[in-house]
Amino acid sequence: MMNPWILLACLCSGVQGLTGPEQVHIAFYTSPWDISVSWITFEQAEPSLSFGTSTSTMQNVSGTTNTWVFGGITRHSHSVILKDLKPSTQYYYQIEKRLFNFRSLPANLNSYKVCVFGDLGVYNGRSTQSIINNGIAGKFDFIVHIGDLAYDLHSNNGKLGDQYMNALEPVVSKIPYMVIAGNHENDNANFTNFKNRFVMPPTGSDDNQFYSLNIGPVHWVGLSTEYYGFEEQYGSNSIFTQYNWLTKDLEVANKNRENVPWIALYQHRPFYCSVEEGADCTLYENVVLRHGALGLPGLEPEYIKNSVDIGFAGHMHAYERMWPVADLKYYRGEDAYHNPVAPVYILTGSAGCHSSGMKFSPIPMPWSAHRSDDYGYTVMTVANKTHIHFEQISIDKNGDVIDSVWVSKDVGHLHTQRMREDVGGFKFY
Ligand SMILES: [Fe+2]
Incomplete structure (x- = not known):
């Protein structure tokens, strides 16, 4: 298949151009049965589409338009919420003359697959074609992109972001594309490009940079680490807003473990990593993010207190799977991943971007169970209420795992401080 970026350059030469709807993508809204459809036009247009289970029975659905200006370019971001979807149903939607389709998730959501990665750009986007092909082929049910999109959404007055979203359109118009912001989403306009291009699950705040959603046996939570990263530029209010929301969200999720036993969080910058990289991996941990500083609350105590199961991060352009880790102690061993006594962290920031891969420490750190600097992405298979499988796909090795x-x-397992004390664990240093 033609390289998507070359294909896009052809498209931008006039077919879509600056008139029709483009950058069409879908995302989960309040549940797997509500989907937001979003797109951009460069001229004023109605925020409406036709929608139905066949192309001959489609009905008009209206939404909202948000007009925003960046770099002197006016964009109209349109969004329509498709509610009360039926399970396992093929749906069609048409925006002006452009026809798209998607299939809703099955009623029994105990098992599904998710493509997870961070750090994918237009240039050197090594995983792009594989993600498009496998997503269209139904090899995963939705995508979680944990920050750093396009490199950058705002470059060239946002045109690079337009190019990126158009290139991904074949897959993200068909399966939900869930995103959070990374440091590259700072456009020196308080994440204007991120806020205006994506509709994520509502939280009651006007910000789309943190949210949660139950999908089958997993409570998914997306967080912003960039409130911390750009606190000097934008202030600390968002850190507290997110933290207060998170504590309540996890408390509610914890009370619902019988129905939704897993909690999986994703954030751009990792708590822990063994990449030899300056500020964000100093001493192989991110101190501020983990436990806060100067009156700012850290995030790791909430992970630990609420027995979070899985934590994804990107930012470092590599793959690294940790042994269960809590508060600078790791718990390795043959059975460490059965009834883990601490969160399991997976760093998956190697999808491909303009910066080169990052160097690991010469000797693997003892809390690091597996690491690779191959380009690629993670496929997470939620098998049932008690089992989740992770696979790392290598683009360098032609899609091999x-x-x-x-x-x-086990049913009812929640990791506790008592368990960690009983097991003992090992200190980082
Ligand atoms: Fe980053």
């Missing part, structure tokens, strides 16, 4: 692991837990 270069690491895989099952994380399993």
Whole structure:
């Protein structure tokens, strides 16, 4: 298949151009049964589409338009919420003359697959074609992009962001594309490009940079680490808003473990990593993010207190699977991933961007279970209420799986401080 960026350059030469709807993508809204459809036009247009289970029975649905200006360019971001979807149903939607389709998730959501990665850009986007092909082929049910999109959404007055979203359109118009912001989404306009291009699950705040959603046996939570990263530029209010929301969200999620036993969080910058990189991996941990500083609340105590199961991060352009880790102690061993006594962190920031891969420490750190600097992405298979499987796909090795692991837990298992004390664990240093 033609390289998507070359294909896009052809498209931008006039077919879509600056008139019709483009950058069409879908995302989960309040549940797997509500989907937001979003797109951009460069001229005023109605925020409406036709929608139905066949192309001959489509009905008009209206939404909202948000007009915003960046770099002297006016964009109209349109969004329509498609509500009360039926399971396992093929749906069609048409925006002006452009026809798209998607299939809703099955009623039994105990098992599904998710493509997870961070750090994918227009230039050197090594995983792009594989993600498009496999997403269209139904090899995963939705995508979670944990920050750093396009490199950058705002470059060239936002045209690079337009180019990126158009290139991904074949897959993200068909399966939900869930995103959070990374440091590259700072456009020196308080994340204007991120806020105006994406509709994520509502939280009651006007910000789309943190949210949660139950999908089958997993409570998914997306967070912004960039409130911390750009606190000097934008202030600390968002840190507290997110933190207060998170504590309540996890408290509610914890009370619902019988129905939704897993909690998986994703954030751009990692708590822990063994990449030899300056500020964000100093001493192989991110101190401010983990436990806060100067009156700012850290995030890791909430992960630990609420027995979070899985934590994804990107930012470092590499793949690294940790042994269960809590508060600078790791718990390795043959059975470490069965009834883990601490969160399991997976760094998956190697999808491909203009910066080169990052160097690991010469000797693997003892809390690091597997690491690779191959380009690629993670496929997470939620098998049921007690088992989740992770596979790391290597683009360098033609899509081979270069690491895989099952994380399993007995019904009712929640990790506790008492468990960690009983096991003992090892200190980082
Ligand atoms: Fe980053």
